[in-house]
Amino acid sequence: MKIAAYEVRPDEKPVIEARCKELGIELISTGSILDSSTVEMSKGCDGVTTLGQSDFSKSILDTMVENGVKVQAFRCVGYDYIDVPYARELGLRITHGSYAPNGVAEYTVMAILMSIRKAKKALYNTNDNDFTLKGKMSRELRSLTVGVIGAGKIGYTVIKILSGFGCRILAYDMYQNDAVKEYATYVDLDTLYKESDVITLHTNLSESTENMIDGEALSKMKNGVVLVNNARGGLMDIDAIIDGVESEKIGALFMDAFPGEEGIIHIPHDEDIIRTPGMPYFKLKYLRSFVNVIHTPHMAFFTEEASRSMALSGIDGIYEVLTKGSSAHEIPQ
Numbered sequence: 324m325k326i327a328a329y330e331v332r333p334d335e336k337p338v339i340e341a342r343c344k345e346l347g348i349e350l351i352s353t354g355s356i357l358d359s360s361t362v363e364m365s366k367g368c369d370g371v372t373t374l375g376q377s378d379f380s381k382s383i384l385d386t387m388v389e390n391g392v393k394v395q396a397f398r399c400v401g402y403d404y405i406d407v408p409y410a411r412e413l414g415l416r417i418t419h420g421s422y423a424p425n426g427v428a429e430y431t432v433m434a435i436l437m438s439i440r441k442a443k444k445a446l447y448n449t450n451d452n453d454f455t456l457k458g459k460m461s462r463e464l465r466s467l468t469v470g471v472i473g474a475g476k477i478g479y480t481v482i483k484i485l486s487g488f489g490c491r492i493l494a495y496d497m498y499q500n501d502a503v504k505e506y507a508t509y510v511d512l513d514t515l516y517k518e519s520d521v522i523t524l525h526t527n528l529s530e531s532t533e534n535m536i537d538g539e540a541l542s543k544m545k546n547g548v549v550l551v552n553n554a555r556g557g558l559m560d561i562d563a564i565i566d567g568v569e570s571e572k573i574g575a576l577f578m579d580a581f582p583g584e585e586g587i588i589h590i591p592h593d594e595d596i597i598r599t600p601g602m603p604y605f606k607l608k609y610l611r612s613f614v615n616v617i618h619t620p621h622m623a624f625f626t627e628e629a630s631r632s633m634a635l636s637g638i639d640g641i642y643e644v645l646t647k648g649s650s651a652h653e654i655p656q
């Protein structure tokens with residue numbers, strides 16, 4: 324068996340190499356993304372593994388399959404990057420990454436606390452020798468209602484950790500589960516928008532959730548709502564978010580993801596000249612100029628524990644499908 328591994332970070336490399344050695348798999352790996360200039364590397368490979376930045380346009384999928392690739396294994400949990408029906412048509416099987424939800428959940432609780440405790444303002448002011456309490460009055464979580472949109476593994480773990488703070492927790496999900504009901508109350512989306520002081524997003528990105536946080540959704544939220552997006556940038560309509568921050572409808576925004584970030588995040592862009600409003604991160608630069616907006620580089624997942632699990636899941640997904648016929652992490656055919 325031969326695997327082509329793309330987007331391999333230095334922290335993943337030894338784990339991927341060791342697993343391939345253990346399973347007798349021939350490996351070629353690169354730190355580059357899969358795109359038209361690198362797809363050739365997949366020639367003669369049974370499987371390809373990537374993170375979430377590669378280009379899965381139809382022509383790349385066609386070439387992968389012509390090259391002999393039978394399985395595409397994501398090392399990230401989300402697989403919104405690929406046209407699943409088209410991959411299916413080509414007979415390409417897909418697995419997703421798997422790692423414990425704790426890293427993202429803990430990061431989210433940090434994001435909520437940093438937002439409600441005005442951490443950015445405190446850090447900026449102190450750096451500037453402004454030691455006042457001006458603009459730093461905060462609320463305690465026990466007095467607040469937190470709305471969790473998407474109560475799957477990550478959402479549930481956020482809920483469980485938050486329950487220790489004594490806040491009221493509302494949850495919205497298409498599917499309800501008893502474990503969530505122990506700590507949170509399921510409500511419809513409009514109720515969650517209306518009653519939450521803090522809203523955190525943990526739903527996947529799909530046609531039905533794309534731009535779900537738009538002007539209409541924001542209009543249903545409390546004035547000064549704290550919004551946390553450590554899931555997918557595409558869940559937010561960025562222009563509506565800018566309006567929300569400008570009008571103070573949004574009291575604080577923490578985002579670890581932004582729309583159109585694929586191919587941009589985890590790569591240095593510090594020397595780019597930001598020329599036109601059309602550039603994907605032009606609007607982000609403006610948003611970041613607000614003291615109540617915190618933007619981080621899609622790092623909620625980035626822990627030693629998760630990195631190892633992700634690296635293993637990229638190799639194991641391919642190995643299991645090809646040797647056992649199925650994988651627990653395969654996206655249903």
Ligand code: COI
Nearest residue numbers: 374375398399400401624
């Ligand atoms: C995921 O696992 O889906 C993530 O968001 C992290 C990834 C993009 C590296």
